[in-house]
Amino acid sequence: MLLDSFEPIHGVLLCEGEDIDPSLYEAEVSGLSQEELEEIRRLHASDTAIDKEKDSIELRLAKLCLERNIPYLGICRGSQVLNVACGGSLYLDVEKELSKNCSVGQKVEHIDYDNYDGHRHVVKVVENTPLHHWFKDSLEEEKMDIWVNSYHHQGVKRLAERFVPMAFAPDGLIEGFYDPDAYNPEEGKFIMGLQFHPERMRKPDSEEFDYPGCPSAYQEFVKAVIAYQKKLNSSISVPKALKLDQEMEKKRKKIVRSFSLAKNIYTTGRGTHLVNESELEIGADFLQSNTALSLQQEKRLKQMGATVRNGGSYIERLKMNEEREKAAKNVMGKMSVEQLSDLMSFYHMMEQICSEVLERKLNGIVHEELGS
Structure with missing residues (x-):
């Protein structure tokens, strides 16, 4: 599988992109006419170009994170992928589906192509959520409002059961959610989706963030990734070095010395008269007992019920049989x-x-x- 080449995965940050194929989340009846659907495709041509291969890869990636509790931060499309991966659904078009049931004061413009990065709309932060913790110093008393950027025409319609909302737009659209049972950055737990881009929420012509809490999502995500990596590494058992008993260790040293002496004789060209032959015989015996048989010999040995390790006597018989076979072929070659x-x-x-x-x-x- 493609994802196997990226193992081990310590965290996933999934960002923007095209609309997710509606068939993947069994799109509920939207009530949109064919004319409205055509208008959506015309207004959001780049977003409505479905990429099924990308959908497949990203959904599998999200499910992998959920299965293994790998830290996951979904931004914009990434949050929608996370919701769909857990059984949630999306609005095919927020403006046309959600705005129908909203009063004038509740309607929200979720994308403005003429003011792409500068466009903002207000969201209400849910108390006692990570988002509340990150932006609490910027929240006015009893308002719980912050202004976020917005680059989407789709959004969460039915939130998957495992998630809890962290923010709502005035029209009721969920702008952020997380899994409270899978959120503890210090322990490597982080499963979250944000519809907006905190990293782009900066003041005009400046690198300064709109709010001090904007970088927090990424900081906590990175903290979780590092903790998850440490946890994963600590769970991998390192095999202990093989320890030989004293007798085996003595044999090993003798064999190593035998090979070392043989190497010196070969490289220096000196004769064996300067070496104790018994020391060389140790290495020779080891080689003889561990020399691999040919595949044909091994196959025949196994067929005869022998093991490769104790096949010395059978090799002689094989040679005899091979000679007989050769002689038989010579005789048959002369037959009519x-x-x-x-x-x-x-x-x-x-x-x-x-x-x-x-x-x-x-x-x-x-x-x-x-x-x-």
Whole structure:
């Protein structure tokens, strides 16, 4: 799978993009006419160009985070992906679906192409949520309002059950949500979606944020990613080095010395008269006992019921059989077609006879066992 190449994943930050394919969240009846749908496609041409491959990858990524409790921060489309991944749904078009039921004072413009980065609308922050904690110093008493940027024409319609809203627009649209059971940055837990972009909420012609709390979402997300990574690393058991008993350690050292002596003889060109031959024999014996057999030999050894480790005696028999096979081929090569045909018929007949006799013997053994 594509995502396997990115393992291990310690956190996912998913941002903006096109509309999610409505078929992926079983779009509820919107009540929009065909003319309205065509108008939506015309007004938001770049957003309504569905990318099914991207949808598939991002939804799988979100579900992976939910399965493993990997920190996830969804911004704009990323928040919609998170909601859909958990069984929620979206408005096909917020203005046309939600505005129908709103009074004039409640209507909200969620996207302004003429004032793209400068456009803001108010949201009401829900008390005792992470968003409230981040922006509490900027909230006026009893108002709980902040102004956020807005770049979307779709949004959360039915919030998935596991999530809790953190902010609402005046028209009732959920502008932020999180999973309270999966939120503790210090412990590596962070599952959240924001419809707005805090990183872009800056004062005109300045790098200064609109509110001191704007960077907090990213700071807490990074904190969770680091904690999750540490937790993941600590859970991976490092295998301990193999410890040999004293006897095995002595053998190992002798073998290593034997190879070292052999290497010196080879590289320096000196004779073996300066070396104790018994020390060289240790390495030679080790090599002989651990030399791999050819695939053909190994296959035949296994067929004969032998193991590779104890196959020394069988190798001699294999060599003998190979010589016999070679001799037989030489003899058959000189035989005529008629002679070879007769020989094949003979062995076929012998095979049938052996099979019948073997079957009778086996049946006899079974009857004897049943009789006893």
